[in-house]
Amino acid sequence: MKHDDMKMHDMHDMDHDHGDMMMHGGHMMHMGNLKQKFWVSLVATIPIIILSPFMGIKLPFQTTFPGSDWLVLLLATFLFFYGGAPFLKGAKGELAEKNPAMMTLIAMGITVSYGYSLYAFIANHFLATQTHVMDFFWELATLIVIMLLGHWIEMNAVMSAGSAMEKMAALLPGQAQVLDQDGQQHAVDLKDLQEGQTVLVAAGEKVPADGLVVNGQSQVNESLVTGEAKAVAKKTGDQVIGGTVNGDGTLTVKVKGTGESGYLAQVMKLIKQAQQEKSKVEGLADKVAKYLFYAALVAGIIAFISWFFLADLNTAFERMVTVFIIACPHALGLAIPLVVARSTAIAATNGLLIRNRQAIEVADQITMVLMDKTGTLTQGAFKVNAVQPTGEMSKTQLMAYMGALERHSSHPLATGILAYNDAEKITMSQAENVQTIQGIGLTGAIEGQTYQIVTADYLQEKQIAFDTAAFETLAAKGNSISYLIQGQTVLGLVAQGDQLKPEALTFIKALKKRHIQPVMLTGDNQQVAEKVAQQLGGMTVQANLKPEDKEALVQDYQAKGEVVLMVGDGVNDAPSLTRADIGIAIGAGTDVAIDSADVILVKSNPNDIMHFLNLAHATSRKMTQNLWWGAGYNILAIPLAGGLFAAWGLILSPAIGAILMSLSTIVVAINAMTLKLKN
Template identity: 60%
Template sequence: MKMDMNDKNMNMDHMDMSKHDHMQMDHGNMNHDMHMKMDHGMKMNDGQMMDMGGGHMMHMGNFKRRFWISLILALPILLLSPFMGIVLPFQISFPGSQWVVLILATILFFYGGEPFFSGAKMELKAKAPAMMTLITMGISVAYVYSVYSFIMNTFVNKHGMVMNFFWELASLIVIMLLGHWIEMNAVMSAGNAVKKMAALLPNTAHLIQSDGSTKNVPLSDLKTGEEVLVQAGEKIPTDGVVVKGTSAVNEALVTGESKAVTKTVNSKVIGGSVNGDGALTVKVTATGKDGYLAQVIKLVSDAQKEKSKAETLADKVSRWLFYSALTIGIIALIVWTIVSGLSYGLERMVTVLVIACPHALGLAIPLVIARSTSLAAQNGLLIRNRQAIESVKKLSYVFMDKTGTLTEGVFNVNALETTSDLDKNQILQILADLELNSSHPLAVGILHAAKKANLTPMAAENVQIIQGVGLKGTVNGKDYEIVTASYLKSHNLNYDQSQFDQLASQGNSISYLISDNQVLGLVAQGDVIRPESFNLIKHLRAMHIEPVMLTGDNDLAAKRVAHELGDIQYQAQLLPGQKEEIIKEYQAKGDVVMMVGDGVNDAPSLSRANIGVAIGAGTDVAIDSADVVLVKSDPEDIVDFIELAKATNRKMVQNLWWGAGYNIIAMPLAAGILAPVGIVLSPAVGAIIMSLSTIIVAINALTLHMRK
């Protein structure tokens, strides 16, 4: 991946902030060619897809239907068959009832068990047996042995001496389906960030014909070297170079740069950015898979695929149970077949394998996750990925975007100075009059300051944009201009350079008010740090987690914010791919990292990080790339999430012990290891233990709470 960005000569007065260009920023030397190939066969899961433990993906609507149909099939089985050999009070039987049970159990086994079979196939193919393989083993053994029992009891020994496991088969399938459904409802399905990124591009482009006329063509028809017309206010359809026209282009959604960028002849433009008030003729330099936005889409897709491979705690426990049960079961089969015959050997093995896949294990994690996500939602946190909760245990770095995350994303007046006979309020009044009809962030900041000063702006006359500089207009019959320091230099107008340097070094955008070639005053505006950001940094450091700021903004602005937040680490002037590369570098060293952001430029790093956290007020693309969404857009909620995740992890570990830990004793006893001294765990006792563990798991999950 290759990315070049030349900002060596960047000054605050060179940065364009708007349609009327208070400042200029030259990105002409920015090389967005990443030399990557995008796979057209890439498939992303739609908004209703969910990872089921071993990686098996299933549509949520189909899964819900499968659960209800399986429940309907299971109810008659539960009423007509014994529970581990015990006839329960509510159970009934009639001539031929055993056939009804067999038929319904067979349908249930193949229909209700299908997602587990598919998941197990994927796990075994990846040589990583986990939850799906364990469930498949449990229900397969229960079904096959029960069919064997049916044949023996119906056709060989009609007194019914061989115990069946139809009751366990039905209850296990239904409870495991229920557990996954609970989790799917608790945790939002994966977002469709890729489609929303693609939506940033227009559907068509205005292709310039040889005779000078334009023709609307689909983006897929564009070829490198052709020229397109981009009218005022339109999205730029493709990467290219400006060959005619001047305009201010808003690249914030794509690059994260919070300021509009002046584009003139030979300037490079990015597909997906929004053109300002001027028309541009753009020569196409990259189309389709080679475009800048397409590369960002590929980064997000690749990161999401890699993250989905992460192993959960439940998978690890399931793998241990699978290998243990298989080993103990086979040993029991061999030993008891030699000692007491094949029938008893099979019963011992089946008891071990069925007990090894307890009902409680299917609910142990989902119940905690459901409780955790419910608590989180009540406190402004939307948890979309369970793996994010488990990753908190080893979290060492929190990377954060600057604009809109640590800062408000709006500009306020930080300094107002006069260099003439006019006082500060008079300077502010004239500025507000000139900016009254502008929606530019700098204009909004000036008008907000005027309102606080109880001033009433009156629209100036003859207001005109000065491309690349600012604007001009007439107030009370006198002409004024709002310009940048570079304009003053080029026109040899005197101003205080040291004052400019001091304010610019604090991350301010500086505009000068002039009239008759005389500087009357200046206004310095900067983005405001969120008050909550200070507490966030303090709490992270108290938890021994290092905060790092990653931003696409210039170094001066980044340095100022980093200093005010307590001299945190920072890296500035980053493209989306560069942010993601930094995340990968830390992960390669073994660090578990969190990324917090709010823009399209943050999407690859949000997907790549072990935990991606999106600011709720950010873009849909960022939100859909994240594992956690801060609904209230309060960065301090990150601390609440970390504390809740740690508490959730403790509950999950406890529930896994209650749901599966007893197998350390139960499986050897079921295998008959203490049979020589008269102790054998009967199926009935095993069933009671399984039932108790399920109840304990449910109660323990409900005791989870957030610390305030």
Template identity: 60%
Template sequence: MDRMGKDISKDHTVKDHSQMDHSQMDHSQMDHSQMDHSQMDHSQMDHSQMDHSQMDHSQMDHSQMDHSQMDHSQMNHSQVDHAQMNHMQMSAHDHSHHEMSGMDHSMHMGNFKQKFWLSLVLSIPIIFLSPMMGVDLPFQFTFPGSDWLVLVLATVLFFYGGAPFLSGAKTELKQKSPAMMTLVAMGISVAYFYSLYAFVANHFLSGDHVMDFFWELATLIVIMLLGHWIEMNAVMNAGNAVQQLAALLPKEVIRKNAQGKEERVPLDQVVEGDYLIVRSGDKVPTDGKIIEGETTIDESAVTGESKRVTKKSGQSVIGGSVNGNGSIVIEVTGTGESGYLAKVMELVRSAQADKSKLEALSDKVAKWLFYVALIAGVGAFLIWLFISDVPTAFDRMVTVFVIACPHALGLAIPLVVARSTSIAAKNGLLLRNRRALENAHEIDALIVDKTGTLTQGTFAVTDVLSLGTLSKNEVLAYVAGLEKTANHPIAEGILTKAAAEGVSPKAATDIQSEAGIGLSGVINQETWKIVNQKGLTQLDLTVPEDKIKHFKEQGNTISYLVHQGEIAGIIALGDQVKPEASEFIRALKEMQITPVMATGDNQEAAEAVADYLGIKEVHAALLPEDKEQLVKSFVAQGKRVAMVGDGINDAPSLARATIGIAIGAGTDVAIDSADVILTNSNPKDVLHFLSLAKQTRRKMIQNLWWGAGYNIIAIPLAAGILAPWGILLNPAVGAILMSLSTIIVAINAMTLSINKKDE
């Protein structure tokens, strides 16, 4: 890996490991000797194929790393070479934002599917051999020693299948934010340990029979595992924007040594002050200053500017951009963490870390349910202890805790996510972050990039007009002939168009350039000119406004072909507005969403497109940090912001926005920073997403009410609030309520759909 890639990779403060798929990584040559993994978030790392057999862990600090749920048995890093990755400084950085999210550790590591199926196998005998809340079901049976078998299976199930929830609860409590994992952990822990007490009491102590909860323990663990598995399968695996940034740079460069000779060296050996040769078509390897040569640079991938930029001696170039036709020598001014791409990557990491703090809807419900159950359970124990005895008080408390963790809650959100993700895929939407569906309601503003989102993203010929006897192809042939020897973006666009149309440029001689006006040349012994509007005015020529009005509205560059004092043709170049963009902006306004343009392109081009589309708020000539700050300012005002973009310069703002939406034809870095990907690269699909998100959230809320809402009645009854009137919640009734809520949740999720017009 090159120096930039290497330095980007080594600074893990800017890397979000939560999204990394290590399933094919070769760590066999990695030096982990100084790596501090103590606070790394491995919660979504897929280790299922990783082989650690060659890894030197002898000096690794694992003291605070929870590997309890990691399955290394099938781990294999043999497919990706990290031999050049330098992780030596990782321990010095703060990974606090990347601690385990509370979902769990093993769920995202390849053994989660196995954990569910093994837990199901362990649960089946328990379901057949133990009663449901003290009630024997018709299909259940017992035999001598069956209760011992149930105890053994339940113990294995609790520590194996329940481990992700126990680990997740530990993290949530450590972060002082109890949520779903804490609620589930409380339910299964109370069910298991009370059942263990019941087993001992019933077999070794005299007295009344004590009801156990082994049946509830088994079904709760299996259903919760199933719910999370469904949810993970529904949402595609996330990528790593930082790795994509590193991939933009070449691995080797051509350097001029002290003797002036050329030498090919790895990029990681380049230091500031070195002279590098960048030939036509090469990627610019580092930030630098041109000291020899002149060229055009395509910076669209990193700045969003669609038009190639002319660069001369003394001007700066950005690492990751693409050199045009000229060959240049640059003096290196920035490598590693001082380079432009590294700064963009830092913005992405910071934004992702902040947005990761957003709380899921189900976690909010689970948090309140946890507190309600805890207060109700402890309160019931104290009250019953005062009016009755310890066994009765203890029984009431346990019943409250078990009732408070309904099975349906584990499926309420995952089933809706699975359904909505399937519908989204059929409509050209890939959901990378399921929380996007929850957060997309009531969007106040949609910040949209111009280049590649509202426009096609390429500076090219948009139209050719003939105003005389020449055909369109003849106009193109004459213009291409005059521009054939030129080295600027307009010439490149014209020659590319001619080649695409199969038009051969006319043979031109005596070509002369007039600065700021155009150029002239001789074709077939006659003088032909290409001029801009200024040149047209000097020649005292005019063109009908209706001929060029459309080009002006879209901010196109217009060139005129002049012959014998008359305009023979017109050629327009620019970044063409997508046909569906106008309808998209109009629909946003109808939805009371304010469209805002944010682009790295120049002010003139941005305003032209904005006026054409009816966008009132325009921010042009923005760097990545400017875009990110713009999004940040909206969020600071309490507004919910969606961001649509496709370039590297959009990546930080995509990560910062409430919802980041990437155009599928954009850069991998932008795609990896987003929550949603438009696979058809059609901005109108944003409308489909917003429609689906609104209905998805409605279903989620409905399911959460069905999954947890019955606790409004069940918890007080379980606590014995109506005991003075002789009413206590029958455990069988509680079980029936839980079963019904689970069935209703499943049916309700399957009824999710979007309007026919969105399909």
């Protein structure tokens, strides 16, 4: 098996369990079946609550029976190792990265609770202690259950079942039909396919790898991979991309790219790299948890040293443990998940699906929005505004030839030409061997002669003479212009205009009001892009772009210190969507683009982006408020619990600390539910 093939399949295998993973502290933490862990832990917690005291106080509903303390010990031990496992693993990862955060704070709380409670159990049952040593089994159980609930709420709100790389891998077939030297056909697993082998791709099958057509011709659907024309003619000598779907012909293909050398693998690699870089962004809750961890650690050590000299070892130990346990982030653990759950529910009712919590936290920092022209700012419904043949060719013949080629494409410009021909009842010629010229147009044969539909940039690049004055005049009116050529001769042009979306102008104005720079990305010519930008009140334009230029632009802007939001819809947009600080996919786009994005627009309405920014602003404000409520309790309780102000009669008992902790959690929950979207 080739190394490259192995790596490509490893990507798929690695990402298969993505639904059970979540981001924390700059790393992916495997949460296992979080829902199951929560319910099992809740069942184990109920008898602990009934059988053990609350911070040393026996509540009215609590009871005991002979051996009940042993049952509590067994259930608490099970909870610590089963329910606490995700947090212990997460803390291990955070400490390995020298970046303690929420997982470390939780792990410290449950470890100290369990360890001290185990000591208390041994002291009360097997050591000759004069006083009863208070345990914290009740607090251990409730902390684990609340933290599991918080993380389940958050993961359930923002995660989807799929992933970008899983959808990428799903584009490829499981096997390929390889032809040996004798022409015999046999099935080979895709992971065993090697460069130089020849494969047979039957009608309707997926192309197994990048390669060169050595025999046959067919129409190949490339839309899921490149976002370009749906039907692309392929014949001997043409290149095909792994993952595309063969039409009604049979192709014999010589494999040129497998594993990491293939197009899909390259896109997957870009997505993976961008995901890794984005995962380094530290969430607000993790930053707060980091400071609380250090604060609790320092306060606990100071409390231990102080009380060791002021009282005795047992008192010093108990004070330190009380500090660590009161520092447990019950409210902090729910502060963000509850807001996220409320926010995602509001977003869904407004045509937004939020898949990444960090997108909400980053939204207020956005300085640039990069977006396509066609379909985002314009309606994507082109209308023929001018037909200008040259020489002896008539308008009807020009449109018949162009229609013959364009009916092999689903590009919006092709749709406009075909609609014109239907309206004018023009009978189109028959074209053969039609194929797409990436970023340029089409080529094909009509009545034995080769014709091409190209752009003005192509004509200038190939130094083919054309009427530049006519081009300037038509382009200045916002038209996209296509030329029909034969060899080095221009036979005529068709100018088509697109209509702005009614809400586009409002959207651009709203961005500027927020001091966010809008940037138009288009494969169209500079004049058309500038005309559209002028109609929208002016904006930065990046024209004549090919699909691979987009990610490079995102990186360039980020390198200049810009915080970038990217809007896209195709597989070729997936690396850019992932690379951007926030990626927004249009709901009508491909699965890969959608799974690469942080936010999905159910409708292709640019104003929904403003709804997201407004909701994100309101959500961030609620997060900050909840973090202050959650962390504020800890900031006040930690020094009081440690007895650092005992000389002034200020000392917080564990019971009072627990009551304040519960009140803080209730306030956080109520505050989260008051989140609303103001348009």
